[in-house]
Amino acid sequence: MNLSTSASLASTSSSSSSSWLSGIVRGRPGSFKMAKNSSNPPSAASAAAVPVVDGAGPVNKKNQLRGVMFKYGPKSIQVAFKTGDYRRQVIFIGGLTDGFLATDYLMPLATALEAEKWSLVQFLMSSSYSGYGTSSLKQDALELDELVNYLINKEDSEGVVLLGHSTGCQDIVYYMRTNTACSRAVRAAILQAPVSDREYNATKPDIASTIDLATKMINEGRGSELMPRTEDSDTPITAYRYHSLCAYNGDDDMFSSDLSEDQLKQRLGHMSHTPCQIIFSMNDEYVPEYVDKKALVNRLSKAMGGAEKVEIEWGNHSLSNRVQEAVQAMISFITREGPKGWDDPWS
Known part of the structure; x- marks a missing residue:
C-alpha cells in the first residue's frame, strides 16, 4: 500500500467548518483490496521511499530513529518515544512480546507521517515484551489512557489515531469500550492483524x-x-x-471465526462510533488454514458498523513482506480529506 495522500496537513485550516472526523466517517463504508503483485518497487510518491537526508527527518541514513523519549506514567516501564514534534499523533500498540520498533513498517511510517505533520508515538507498558503473561487488557487500557492524557495535557494534542498490531487490536477495542474522557480524543483506529x-x-x-x-x-x-x-x-x-x-x-x-454475528457485535459493536480500518494479511501465519479469511474480514467489518477493509494478498502477520502496502493504506486512511479543523473533544 504505497502512499498517495489527498492533502498535506500542513496546509489545512483549523477554522474550517468541516471536521476531519466527519470527513473520515463519510469515507468509512469503502473497501479495497491490495494487488497480488505487490512486490514491485515503490513509486517515487511512496512515503516509505521518500529520500532521507542525514540530519533531517525522523530516520537517518544509518536506519536510526530520531525523536524524544519521555515518561508518561509513574511506573519504570512507562516510557514512550515520539518522532516528530506535532500536535497530532499516531499511537502504535504492539502485540504479545512486542516493544519498540516491533514491526518493519514503523520506520517508513514515521517518515510518511513526518511529511504529513503527524508524530508517531511508540510506548512501553506493563505487558510489553515478556510482561504480557502477568498483565491484562484492563491494565493495558489504563496505561494507554495515561499516555493519551499526557499527550493532551503536556503536548497539547489535537487528537490521536490508535494503530494496533495483533493483540494490540484487542487493546484498542477494550480501551474504546471504557469510554474514558481521554478516549474521546481518539479520532480513528487502525486494526492491523486482528486475529484470534x-x-x-x-x-x-x-x-x-x-x-x-x-x-x-x-x-x-x-x-x-x-x-x-x-x-x-x-x-x-x-x-x-x-x-x-x-x-x-x-x-x-474478540476476533474468532466461530463467534456468531451477535457475539461479534457484542464485542465489537461499540467501535461503530469510531472511524476504523481493518488491515488483514491474507497469508497470516497465525490464522489456521481452515479459517475463511475473506469471510472473517467481512464479518468483523460488519460487526464494527462497516469498518474499512484492506486485504493484503500474501501478507504475513507483521506485514514485513508488504511494508509499502501497509504504509500506504495507513497514511491514506489517516489523512483522508485532511483534517479541516478539529472537533474539541471536551465540547
Whole structure:
C-alpha cells in the first residue's frame, strides 16, 4: 500500500467548518483490496521511499530513529518515544512480546507521517515484551489512557489515531469500550492483524487440559497465580491471562471465526462510533488454514458498523513482506480529506 495522500496537513485550516472526523466517517463504508503483485518497487510518491537526508527527518541514513523519549506514567516501564514534534499523533500498540520498533513498517511510517505533520508515538507498558503473561487488557487500557492524557495535557494534542498490531487490536477495542474522557480524543483506529489468539493456540497439543487447569485455578480464586511452565513457552503467565487468551469467550476472544454475528457485535459493536480500518494479511501465519479469511474480514467489518477493509494478498502477520502496502493504506486512511479543523473533544 504505497502512499498517495489527498492533502498535506500542513496546509489545512483549523477554522474550517468541516471536521476531519466527519470527513473520515463519510469515507468509512469503502473497501479495497491490495494487488497480488505487490512486490514491485515503490513509486517515487511512496512515503516509505521518500529520500532521507542525514540530519533531517525522523530516520537517518544509518536506519536510526530520531525523536524524544519521555515518561508518561509513574511506573519504570512507562516510557514512550515520539518522532516528530506535532500536535497530532499516531499511537502504535504492539502485540504479545512486542516493544519498540516491533514491526518493519514503523520506520517508513514515521517518515510518511513526518511529511504529513503527524508524530508517531511508540510506548512501553506493563505487558510489553515478556510482561504480557502477568498483565491484562484492563491494565493495558489504563496505561494507554495515561499516555493519551499526557499527550493532551503536556503536548497539547489535537487528537490521536490508535494503530494496533495483533493483540494490540484487542487493546484498542477494550480501551474504546471504557469510554474514558481521554478516549474521546481518539479520532480513528487502525486494526492491523486482528486475529484470534484462541484459534491459533487451539492448534497446539494438550491445549484443552491446560485450559481446564487455568479454569480450575480461577474458580479456586487463584487466577493471579502463575501457571506451570509449559514446554513451548518461557514466559510466566497467570491462570487468568492464559484463560483470557486461550479459552472460548475469554476476555481476549474478540476476533474468532466461530463467534456468531451477535457475539461479534457484542464485542465489537461499540467501535461503530469510531472511524476504523481493518488491515488483514491474507497469508497470516497465525490464522489456521481452515479459517475463511475473506469471510472473517467481512464479518468483523460488519460487526464494527462497516469498518474499512484492506486485504493484503500474501501478507504475513507483521506485514514485513508488504511494508509499502501497509504504509500506504495507513497514511491514506489517516489523512483522508485532511483534517479541516478539529472537533474539541471536551465540547
